[in-house]
Amino acid sequence: MKFSYYPGCTLHGSASEYDISTRAVCRALGIELVEIEDWNCCGALEGSSNKALSTALSARNIVIASKTSLQLVMPCSICSHNLARADVSIREDSRLRQSVEQALGTSYTGVRMKHLLDVMVNEFGLENLKGRVTRPLTGIKAAPYYGCLLVRPSKICRFDNPKNPVTMDNLIRALGADSPQFRHKVKCCGGSLLMGKEDIAHNLSLNILSEAKAAGADCLVAACPMCHTMLDGQQGMIEKHHDVKLDMPVVYFTQLIGIALGLGEKELGLDRNMVSASRLLDSICKKQQDEKMQEKREKQDTGNTDGDMGHPGGHAGGMGK
Amino acid sequence: MIKTEELDPNFKYEIASMPGGERIKYCFNCTGCTVSCPVNEIDREFNPRKILRQSLLGMRKEVLSSELIWLCSSCYACYEHCPQDVRITEIMGALRTIAEKEAHRGNIAVPCDKRKFDSAFTGSIKKHGRVYEAMTIAGFIFRTKGIGGMLAYTPMGLAMLRKGKLPLLPHGIKGKKQVKAIFEMMHR
Numbered sequence: 001m002k003f004s005y006y007p008g009c010t011l012h013g014s015a016s017e018y019d020i021s022t023r024a025v026c027r028a029l030g031i032e033l034v035e036i037e038d039w040n041c042c043g044a045l046e047g048s049s050n051k052a053l054s055t056a057l058s059a060r061n062i063v064i065a066s067k068t069s070l071q072l073v074m075p076c077s078i079c080s081h082n083l084a085r086a087d088v089s090i091r092e093d094s095r096l097r098q099s100v101e102q103a104l105g106t107s108y109t110g111v112r113m114k115h116l117l118d119v120m121v122n123e124f125g126l127e128n129l130k131g132r133v134t135r136p137l138t139g140i141k142a143a144p145y146y147g148c149l150l151v152r153p154s155k156i157c158r159f160d161n162p163k164n165p166v167t168m169d170n171l172i173r174a175l176g177a178d179s180p181q182f183r184h185k186v187k188c189c190g191g192s193l194l195m196g197k198e199d200i201a202h203n204l205s206l207n208i209l210s211e212a213k214a215a216g217a218d219c220l221v222a223a224c225p226m227c228h229t230m231l232d233g234q235q236g237m238i239e240k241h242h243d244v245k246l247d248m249p250v251v252y253f254t255q256l257i258g259i260a261l262g263l264g265e266k267e268l269g270l271d272r273n274m275v276s277a278s279r280l281l282d283s284i285c286k287k288q289q290d291e292k293m294q295e296k297r298e299k300q301d302t303g304n305t306d307g308d309m310g311h312p313g314g315h316a317g318g319m320g321k
Numbered sequence: 322m323i324k325t326e327e328l329d330p331n332f333k334y335e336i337a338s339m340p341g342g343e344r345i346k347y348c349f350n351c352t353g354c355t356v357s358c359p360v361n362e363i364d365r366e367f368n369p370r371k372i373l374r375q376s377l378l379g380m381r382k383e384v385l386s387s388e389l390i391w392l393c394s395s396c397y398a399c400y401e402h403c404p405q406d407v408r409i410t411e412i413m414g415a416l417r418t419i420a421e422k423e424a425h426r427g428n429i430a431v432p433c434d435k436r437k438f439d440s441a442f443t444g445s446i447k448k449h450g451r452v453y454e455a456m457t458i459a460g461f462i463f464r465t466k467g468i469g470g471m472l473a474y475t476p477m478g479l480a481m482l483r484k485g486k487l488p489l490l491p492h493g494i495k496g497k498k499q500v501k502a503i504f505e506m507m508h509r
Contacts, residue, residue: 009452014486038495040450045395046442049414050421051340053507057446060499089340096340103506104499152397153410162401188359188396195461196435197392203363204394236477272484274477 001124004070004111005033006061008079008225009041014233015076015225017269021254022075022116024267028258029124029132033073036065042082045192045226051089055096056103058086063104065111072113075254077224080115081149084156087113115150117223117253118159121167126174134262136176139287140280142256143182143217144168145208147227151186162186168221168253175260184211191226194234202238205230209238209246219249219280221256228252233274249277259284328379335419336376342415347405348373354399354409360392367392369399369409376416382429385420391435434465447504450494455487 011019026033039061041047043054062083065072074080087110090097101108120129146165154162165186172179190204209231212220222228232250239246251259251273258268259281270277336342354369361367367389375384384390393413400410421436423429438461445457459478462470481487494500 009454009492012451012492013454013488014481016486040494040496040500041446041452043446044442044452046439047446048395049417049439050443050508051411051414051418053443053504055340056503056507057500060496060503093340099506103503105502148394148396148398153400153408188394188398190359190394192394193360193392193435195438195458196433200360200363200392200394204359233477233481272486274480274484 001030002032002034002070003073003119004065004068005035006039006065006072006074006079006083007035008074008076009044010225010229011076015228017272018075018225018228018252018254020267020269020272021252021258024263025254025258025261028261028263029129031119031124034068034070036061036068036072039064042079044078044082048082048085052096052099054082055086055089056100058083059090059100059108060104062087062111062113063106063109065113066109072111073116073119074113075116075223075252077115077147077150078226080113081156083113088156115157115159115223117150117167117171120253120257121171122159126170129171129257130174133175133260135260135284135288137172137256137260137284138176138291140177140219140284141180141215141217142172142177142251143212143215143220144172144179144185145182145212145220145222145227145231145250146185147222147224148186148188150223168223171253172221172256175256177256180215180217182212182215182217184208189227189230191230194230199241201230202234202241205234206238206242206244209235209248210244212248213246217248218283219251219256219277221253222250223253235275247275247279249273249275249280251277251280323378323380329381330379332379332381332384333377335381336412336415339415339418341408341411344405344407345373345376345412345415348377348407349405350374350377351404353402353404354407357398357402359396359398360394364392369393369413372416373407373409373412376412384416385423386429386431388431388433388435390416390420391431391433437461437465443504443508445491447501447508448497449491450497450500451492453491455489456491 007019043057048054090108151160151162151165160167169179188204190201194201235246255268333345336345352370355361358369395410397410400408424431441457441461445452462474
């Protein structure tokens with residue numbers, strides 16, 4: 001499998017752990033990523049109000065990607081929304097197409113494009129992924145957080161149900177973890193308001209974090225750098241402003257896949273998350289050890305009923321003498 | 322009190338002529354947008370139904386100079402919910418674009434930090450081709466929150482630096498000229 005790769009600005013900066021874990025997991029699964037040349041910012045949500053500008057900025061990247069015959073994959077939900085929105089708008093609106101082509105100085109050619117989550121679940125496939133898991137996340141509750149732009153508007157991103165998506169739930173289960181009922185899976189984190197209306201943004205994210213805690217989650221799973229900035233990066237500020245203790249690790253779905261594939265903490269950029277993921281990793285290790293012990297005990301029990309071996313306690317007693 | 326002589330009957334056509342604003346006249350004010358809005362849950366002042374109604378009535382200056390149009394978080398919940406497919410998130414964008422132009426011409430004042438941030442962010446793209454996160458965010462915090470704001474964000478900034486999440490230099494691209502041309506054509 002080979003794809004063109006558009007990381008977007010944050011993956012080269014504040015969301016570097018998303019880029020690191022994306023590359024590590026794809027490498028481990030044999031998915032080749034070729035970063036497109038000289039890409040520019042898609043305009044993010046700050047530029048999306050001006051639809052003509054946002055469309056042209058995104059279109060420049062699409063035209064670059066269209067020079068290869070590869071499908072384009074994007075881990076950032078904002079980038080993938082903007083590029084897909086641009087593609088649909090250019091196809092629907094001939095006047096917009098004309099001005100975009102004029103601004104780019106070239107004719108517009110589209111490209112097949114997908115969010116990385118879509119690729120992992122629907123192209124690589126969950127059955128395939130299951131077969132590669134070496135460290136199943138048994139006993140871990142991971143709350144899937146889709147946010148907004150991964151699933152809305154459904155006219156643009158058609159890969160899952162906009163009101164009750166299940167793609168990430170299924171992914172979490174394929175890795176051996178539990179995906180609890182999580183009512184806030186498509187509720188807005190308020191990220192685009194952080195810099196102008198911090199109080200509203202913090203309140204929206206606090207609702208999501210509290211809901212995850214109430215659902216008994218060991219961690220939240222994100223698929224968007226802005227959601228991650230709010231839920232992970234801003235969590236300390238939210239705790240301070242609202243005088244609450246949350247301590248909720250928030251990992252990218254790529255990091256979660258990587259843990260289950262047995263990749264290391266550094267390899268997945270887990271040391272870059274702001275809320276320490278070490279408690280989560282410890283409990284994964286502990287639950288795995290418990291399970292191994294349990295298996296061992298069960299084996300020994302079966303041994304006993306066959307009458308081949310004495311009681312293990314007997315051996316221990318013998319050694320003590 | 323709404324004064325009819327102050328209304329601008331052409332405002333809805335102006336919005337409809339903008340990319341994204343095309344479907345405003347389909348709105349029949351059912352309130353589906355407001356009940357699905359997460360921002361409205363936190364701040365009742367932000368009421369998308371009211372903004373749409375005011376726009377259709379022609380309350381141009383009131384809508385454009387209000388901070389409220391900048392409170393939409395672009396979550397597309399209303400867009401998905403709307404029975405008339407008005408595409409409200411896109412309408413909010415069209416309103417902001419008109420407001421930006423009017424503010425640029427000095428016709429209205431928009432005292433809104435979100436607008437300032439958006440403009441600093443797009444300014445950074447125009448200059449480098451990609452957003453220069455460290456400078457855009459630090460500059461914005463300094464301008465809007467002063468030294469106190471900078472100090473409050475310092476521990477987080479330092480932690481991000483330590484973790485390699487905050488490159489100190491911008492990533493300039495080769496196609497800066499092309500990006501600049503896009504801005505000049507589309508950002509009018």
